[in-house]
Amino acid sequence: MNSINARDIEIHPHKTIISLYESNIPVETIALQLDLSIEEINDAICKYQEINKVKEESVIQVSKVPKLGMLLVETVFDIESAIKDAQMRTWYNLKVKSQFNISQEKTQELLENFIGTNVTLVILHVDLVCSTDLSMNLPLKRLVPIIQAFTQEMSLVIEAYGGYVLKYVGDAIICFFFTEKDDLYLPCTNAVACAHSMITIIQEGMNTILESNGYTDLGVRIGIDIGENAIVQYGLRPETVTITENLTNTVATNQNYEKRCDGVSNDKNVRKKNGITVHKKPYLDILGYTINIASKMTSFARPNQIIIGEEVYRNLDIQTNRKFKKLNIKNLDWNYLNNATGNTYELYVNNDDNQR
Numbered sequence: 001m002n003s004i005n006a007r008d009i010e011i012h013p014h015k016t017i018i019s020l021y022e023s024n025i026p027v028e029t030i031a032l033q034l035d036l037s038i039e040e041i042n043d044a045i046c047k048y049q050e051i052n053k054v055k056e057e058s059v060i061q062v063s064k065v066p067k068l069g070m071l072l073v074e075t076v077f078d079i080e081s082a083i084k085d086a087q088m089r090t091w092y093n094l095k096v097k098s099q100f101n102i103s104q105e106k107t108q109e110l111l112e113n114f115i116g117t118n119v120t121l122v123i124l125h126v127d128l129v130c131s132t133d134l135s136m137n138l139p140l141k142r143l144v145p146i147i148q149a150f151t152q153e154m155s156l157v158i159e160a161y162g163g164y165v166l167k168y169v170g171d172a173i174i175c176f177f178f179t180e181k182d183d184l185y186l187p188c189t190n191a192v193a194c195a196h197s198m199i200t201i202i203q204e205g206m207n208t209i210l211e212s213n214g215y216t217d218l219g220v221r222i223g224i225d226i227g228e229n230a231i232v233q234y235g236l237r238p239e240t241v242t243i244t245e246n247l248t249n250t251v252a253t254n255q256n257y258e259k260r261c262d263g264v265s266n267d268k269n270v271r272k273k274n275g276i277t278v279h280k281k282p283y284l285d286i287l288g289y290t291i292n293i294a295s296k297m298t299s300f301a302r303p304n305q306i307i308i309g310e311e312v313y314r315n316l317d318i319q320t321n322r323k324f325k326k327l328n329i330k331n332l333d334w335n336y337l338n339n340a341t342g343n344t345y346e347l348y349v350n351n352d353d354n355q356r
Contacts (some may be wrong), residue, residue: 017044019085023152024101025092077160079197086205090149094213098145102155107164111284114231120184121286122177122191122226122312124163125294126154126198129219129303131171146210147171150218153201161194162187166286174295176286179226188226188315195222195306196350203304219303226311227290236280293336297347300332310338310346324348 020030027045031038093099128150135143151173155165158175166174177187177194198220207217297307306324313321327347336345 014044014048015081016084016088017041018048020088020092021045021048023089023092024099025096029092029096077193077197079200082157082160082197082201083205086153086201087209089152090206090209093145093149093152094209098148100148100152102152102165104165104167107166108237108281108284110164111231111286112282115233115282115284116231118228118230120179120181120227121229121290122179122187122224123229123286123290123294124158124175124177124191124195125223125291125298126173126175126195127221127298128171129221134216146215146218149206150202153206154198154220157194157198157201161190161197163191163194172298174291176229184226184315185317188224188312189317189320191224192306192308192312192316192320195224198222199304199306221298221301221303222306223294223296223298223301223308224306224312225290225294225297225309226315227288227293229286229288229290232285232287233282234285235283237283293345296334296336300327300329300334300347301349306350308348310348313346313348324350 016034017030017036020033021027021041027038027041030036031041034041128147131147134146138146150171151168154173158165158173161177163175163177166176177191179187199222202218202220210217293309297309301307307327308324313324325348327349329344329347334344334347337343338345
């Protein structure tokens, strides 16, 4: 896969502009990189914002469970454009400015709907291979852009497939996909398709740019399982809400936590100082057997391999199942049981020749 060239930009100028804009790259830099005027860039961004506004206004929330994960995302995910976008963002991280601007606030707000309850989720654990070697052989100023580019690209793929990033653990990412009681096929299929796209983005997107700049290739290991999980609270997280003080009717910019500047809140988790309302919201995490299994199975994978649990495999279609084979676990440190059968919980690994 070749890196982005003038022909690619000519074919997909609008997509390229929006991709860079959503990565918080300055308009001036986008114009310089694409050899376009600032006015042309701003026009494209304005049109994009107008279209998004119309889409948002037309959305009706019929459930607190997101519906994107209930669609077969693989049929609409444009992997070729995603590869080109990953190349552009990776180049920017290496050459211009290292950055990572993806917020987990959406995940936390979503989990608030389920605090104190148990929910069935598909858990995906992705781990960067040989990160220890990278940290030993590269100075921090060269290591940080790579790690940030990796986490950014993986997070964007997760979001594209209807998943949610739960947390970043060093060089690993844990995410989840919601399920519906009567349909485990779609979230399992989306999670597996997401994993395949992650590997493709690494191999054909990021590595193309890394190689051309003298870096070694990256690789990942991925584990996926499904099961019941508890949504638990661990302390509080601060959320700052700016108050507009020069208006007659003072309102918070965040409508979920609208407060008056004057007066004292009775909520012990809200404090006001210098026109700023700080509302401390719960920090939520996921606890359960499934996360432990997904993390453990990831350790058995070779670079750019996907390992899935027995329950995920059972909920996939025949065509997808053919891409996996049963993993020989006799010589592995694996003592997890299938709660339904009492037998050893089987694992399946993707065939190396079926990556793309």
